Amino acid sequence: MIARLRGELVENRPPYLMIDVSGVGYAVEAPMSTVFALPPVGEQVTLLTHLQVREDAHTLYGFLSEQERDLFRELLKVNGIGARMALATLSTLAPNDFRGCVLNGDVASLTRVPGIGKKTAERMIVEMRDRVEKMGTTTGAADIPHIEAVKPVSDPVAEAEQALAALGYKPQEANRMVRNVAQP
DSSP states (O other), X not given: OOOEEEEEEEEEETTEEEEEETTEEEEEEOOHHHHHHSOOTTSEEEEEEEEEEOSSOEEEEEESSHHHHHHHHHHHTSTTOXXXXXXXXXXXXXXXXXXXXXXXXXXXXXXXXXXXXXHHHHHHHHHHHHHHHHSOOSOOGGGSTTOOOOOOXXXXXXXXXXXXXXXXXXXXXXXXXXXXXXXX
């Protein structure tokens, strides 16, 4: 099991990262909340990881905080939720926001996550209610040195760019698309 990586960020192409650890390049998939909080390429990073071993692939997922990783693991236990949808959930909602949605039965907020419809959101609420009650309410990013928590976005243009990136668009393409339609 690979639980943590510390090394140089060599490549940052959301949602894929490459971390060079002592000459070995690890391909890591990460939620947008993690990707946007990383330092520039060439800097040192520390990510907590989850290794998913399947018959056809070994996939490594990276997170800034233990809370994000724990929520990712809990989401994988929900019937019908796979790794891609769990990453999309973490890209759209912070762990504390997700916790609030589940505890308050907020289906509308959960359906904002790409790929989650009303029935899936309802199933998430039912299956996750007991689990999120046990989860803490701290951001968790402070547990990792030299990494700041993701700051909330108050700029609608930046928020739209992040949303498009979470949907799989390249950052440059998302920027161009938003700038074409942005109005003062």
